[in-house]
Amino acid sequence: MFIRTESLNDYLRRYQITLIILLINTLVMLFVWFCLNGIENPYVVYQLGGLINENVLGGDYWRLLTYAFLHFGIYHYLFNMLFLMVLGPPLEIILGKIKFIVFIFISIICTSILVIIVSEQPGVGASGIVFAIMGYFIFLAGRKDKSLSSFDSKLIIQVTLFSWIGTIIFSVVTEQMVTVSGHLGGFISGIILSFFRTTFKQNNLV
Template identity: 30%
Template sequence: MFIRRESFSQYIRLYPIVTFLLAANIIIFILTMLPFIGPAIYGAGMGVNAYIAAGEWWRFFTPMFLHAGFMHLLFNMFFLFVFGPELEKLAGKTRFLTIYLLSGIFGNVAVFFLKDLGYAHVGASGAIYGILGAFGALVYYTKKMLPELRQVILPIIAIGVVMTFLQDNINVTAHIVGLIVGFLIGLSYFHPKNIASWKRKKVR
């Protein structure tokens, strides 16, 4: 299910939202590495609670596309590359994008309310954990029908949560809130009644 066998062109055609998010994150990361323009982009987009309190509300959104180094980017984009396509295929383009963005945004909103004004953060991890949460909701509804999904997703969620608390410089709040938001949205999207409705619309 999560082994990617598509060619580059097939991947782009089949998973346009995941492809766009991957490209956006990578391009922005490259731009932040450039002299002069890089620090300006980073400074204008990172989540700084004091600046948000002063009215810079876009910082609830922009930190999702900034990363604190290559390994930070690599980890998040690898997860998106591997797990994103299956969720985009199952939920559809609009629903997938909703899960991704709302998980990341609500994670950043939670950081604003639960951390002090001096707290600053970047990263797509809240949105990435939202993908995990949505798969958790799918497991909840299909645990008897898709046992292999449960065997893969639950250990990954468990490891992800444990590592969140064990590693230094991790935005724990964004991770956990992103996971919860993704799960709650997934409960709505993957409810059997809603899935039946999607199928009827496709038939029409």
């Protein structure tokens, strides 16, 4: 499930929503980098559409969404896009395109809400989406859902574990609690959405 074996043409044809998210993030990153020369300039990145508490509370509610398509630095962008490229397609197939869009929207909003509540630091990045997908599959792995093979369950558990270790180490070293709160918001939303969908599916409600 998580090991990509299809051709590029098949990937582009089957995983259109994942591709759109990747494309939007890439176009925004290129715009910030080449047009604004601000890929590593926090003022440019955050002011363009970052999640800044006082701005959101002051009425810039669009920032609750736009932050997820901005990245601070090329490595931040590459890590998130790599994870999304691998983890997004399986969930897009499981949920279908419309429900996958709803899933992404909810994960973005839940992430931004927790960041605003917990941290006063500004934030950007698609990490909330990535960790929401992890949370979704972790719930399935925990309940030994038949949609996940034993190999896939072990793989997503290992990936999630190392991702959280990396998150904590990075947050401690850089003193950026926004990273933990952002990832946690997405992760919790993914678990909750996975719980509701599997529960409703068992009762033939979805």
